Amino acid sequence: MEGIISPVNDNYRKKDLVSSHHRVAMARLALQSSDWIRVDSWESEQAQWMETVNVLRHHQSQLLRYGTQMEGLDSAAPELKLLCGADVLKTFQTPNLWKDSHIQEIVEKFGLVCVNRAGHDPKGYILGSPILCKYQHNIHLAREPVLNEISATYVRRALAQGQSVKYLLPDAVIAYIKDHGLYMTDSSQKARSTQKNKGKTS
Amino acid sequence: MKKWTHSMHRGRVATAGDVDVPGKMKTRIPVVLLACGSFNPITNMHLRLFEVARDHLHQTGLYQVMEGIISPVNDNYRKKDLVSSHHRVAMARLALQSSDWIRVDSWESEQAQWMETVNVLRHHQSQLLRYGTQMEGLDSAAPELKLLCGADVLKTFQTPNLWKDSHIQEIVEKFGLVCVNRAGHDPKGYILGSPILCKYQHNIHLAREPVLNEISATYVRRALAQGQSVKYLLPDAVIAYIKDHGLYMTDSSQKARSTQKNKGKTS
Numbered sequence: 315m316e317g318i319i320s321p322v323n324d325n326y327r328k329k330d331l332v333s334s335h336h337r338v339a340m341a342r343l344a345l346q347s348s349d350w351i352r353v354d355s356w357e358s359e360q361a362q363w364m365e366t367v368n369v370l371r372h373h374q375s376q377l378l379r380y381g382t383q384m385e386g387l388d389s390a391a392p393e394l395k396l397l398c399g400a401d402v403l404k405t406f407q408t409p410n411l412w413k414d415s416h417i418q419e420i421v422e423k424f425g426l427v428c429v430n431r432a433g434h435d436p437k438g439y440i441l442g443s444p445i446l447c448k449y450q451h452n453i454h455l456a457r458e459p460v461l462n463e464i465s466a467t468y469v470r471r472a473l474a475q476g477q478s479v480k481y482l483l484p485d486a487v488i489a490y491i492k493d494h495g496l497y498m499t500d501s502s503q504k505a506r507s508t509q510k511n512k513g514k515t516s
Numbered sequence: 517m518k519k520w521t522h523s524m525h526r527g528r529v530a531t532a533g534d535v536d537v538p539g540k541m542k543t544r545i546p547v548v549l550l551a552c553g554s555f556n557p558i559t560n561m562h563l564r565l566f567e568v569a570r571d572h573l574h575q576t577g578l579y580q581v582m583e584g585i586i587s588p589v590n591d592n593y594r595k596k597d598l599v600s601s602h603h604r605v606a607m608a609r610l611a612l613q614s615s616d617w618i619r620v621d622s623w624e625s626e627q628a629q630w631m632e633t634v635n636v637l638r639h640h641q642s643q644l645l646r647y648g649t650q651m652e653g654l655d656s657a658a659p660e661l662k663l664l665c666g667a668d669v670l671k672t673f674q675t676p677n678l679w680k681d682s683h684i685q686e687i688v689e690k691f692g693l694v695c696v697n698r699a700g701h702d703p704k705g706y707i708l709g710s711p712i713l714c715k716y717q718h719n720i721h722l723a724r725e726p727v728l729n730e731i732s733a734t735y736v737r738r739a740l741a742q743g744q745s746v747k748y749l750l751p752d753a754v755i756a757y758i759k760d761h762g763l764y765m766t767d768s769s770q771k772a773r774s775t776q777k778n779k780g781k782t783s
Contacts, residue, residue: 347752432728459735460749461699463728472726478567481560482727485614 315392316382317351318373325363329501330470334358336496343486352383367416370394370424395425395454400434406443414445421449429456432463474500544580546659547573548649549694550640552624552633553665554595554733555588555604557758558611559750561731562586566618569664569694572723582659583649584618585640592630596768597737601625603763610753619650634683637661637691662692662721667701673710681712688716696723699730741767 321337322328331337334355341353357369374394382392403426406417420426428436436455440446446453464482472479474497479488491497549569555562566584573579588604589595598604601622608620624636641661649659670693673684687693695703703722707713713720731749739746741764746755758764 348747459739460732461728461730462749465727468726477571480567480615481563482729 315350315385315389317348317397319345319351319353320357320369320373321353321355323358323360323363327363330497332496336490336494340487340490343490344484346486347484365413365416366396367419370396370420374424393425395427396420397427397429399429400431400436400439403428403436403439403446404434406446407439417443418445418449421446421452425452425454427454427456429458431458432461470497471500473497545578546582546649546652546657547579548582548640548644548659548661549584549664550587550637550661551585551664552587552636553589554593554598555586555608556595556598556733557604557736557750557754557764558586558608559731559733559736560748561729563611563615563618563751564725564729565664565666565696566615568696568723568725569721570617572696572721573694576721581617582652584615584664586612586618586620587624587636587640588620588622590625590627590630594630597764599763603757603761607754607757610757611751613753614751632680632683633663634686637663637687641691660692662694663687664694664696666696667698667703667706670695670703670706670713671701673713674706684710685712685716688713688719692719692721694721694723696725698725699728737764738767740764 319341321334321341322331324331324334335358338353338355338358345351345353354373356372357364377394378391380386381389406412430436440450440453469479469482473491549566551562551565553562570581570584573581586608588601588608589598591598591601602625605620605622605625612618612620621640623639624631644661645658673679697703707717707720736746736749740758
């Protein structure tokens with residue numbers, strides 16, 4: 315029925331993370347031509363960073379109370395599923411990154427739709443995890459046959475180096491980035507590191 | 517044809533960083549990039565080739581890219597699933613609406629016969645000498661015309677009987693090649709393995725696109741035939757055109773649909 319993009323809270327403190335109001339604005343511009351995907355700023359507006367399962371719980375309760383933006387409450391309450399790339403599925407294995415109880419809640423109560431990426435083996439990640447194995451009926455593996463690995467890391471670096479990112483991002487997003495002077499420096503470039511020292515922990 | 521207003525561009529020459537560097541520009545060699553191909557349909561990957569190539573040439577400090585030209589192949593090339601050239605030209609035109617330096621040229625597709633790439637290069641070279649580029653006219657020095665392609669095309673130079681040796685030589689000697697690397701290819705290896713390419717390697721520019729962006733038109737056609745989304749792989753205006761004109765509804769790579777495809781076209 316609907317797709318929701320939920321940009322992370324600024325307090326996540328990831329390197330080179332620009333302010334959430336920009337990231338939300340850029341997503342909104344990118345989604346102008348979509349009739350079913352929308353951006354939601356609730357997560358980014360909270361006082362603290364929150365774990366994914368809390369975002370899922372919030373949107374689930376919104377769906378139960380109000381239905382989707384498109385259908386309202388007339389139709390049956392939809393199932394909310396987490397959409398991610400296979401690289402995220404792999405992070406479930408990283409020690410201390412996800413709580414086991416959260417992984418279980420995600421795959422048991424909600425469900426996962428995982429789009430494969432080059433160099434990953436999502437079936438293998440599932441087989442290697444008892445929790446994922448148990449709920450594999452609730453994990454949907456989708457394949458994108460085109461190799462389309464447009465990494466945001468690369469895009470930020472290209473922008474910092476003055477290179478073109480046209481046709482990698484929607485034109486409206488590129489225009490926004492230029493208008494607001496975003497991504498002019500890039501922490502992956504050591505020569506520019508002196509300009510980047512703004513007290514943010516990475 | 518795009519209509520240029522000289523007031524938009526005269527006197528302003530864009531570098532990779534979109535910063536005017538007045539004095540330096542005069543010493544740079546002006547270049548026009550020409551890409552030949554089916555463009556069946558044009559995809560964001562085709563468009564990226566131009567952006568990556570331009571940035572690469574600008575970063576050498578030696579060149580200034582004035583213009584890019586997309587030249588869709590003639591219908592008589594008779595490639596499987598090739599839709600009529602007037603559609604392919606129209607789709608490219610739509611895709612290029614947002615570009616201020618790349619244009620589509622229908623001359624090749626309008627000729628009575630299919631023609632070899634070197635003939636297309638010669639035609640555009642003579643046009644540049646007579647009229648200059650669409651942007652600058654004849655005021656500036658005649659630009660060098662270079663063939664833009666992916667590394668997969670460079671590899672085809674090795675295929676027996678596909679290219680005439682004299683044509684390969686003319687392309688790399690008289691014109692020049694800008695080759696954008698693709699996953700799974702080894703352009704340096706292709707050059708080293710060919711005496712002609714080796715000899716003119718100074719005129720073969722290898723550009724790298726760090727993102728894996730392998731949007732194959734073959735896959736796009738198949739996805740369309742199967743009713744799958746190609747949004748974000750092609751410009752929206754091209755997708756709308758394809759839907760409006762009912763293009764790529766069937767795909768010869770699907771055997772189940774082969775009975776609908778028997779229209780007498782040799783592949």
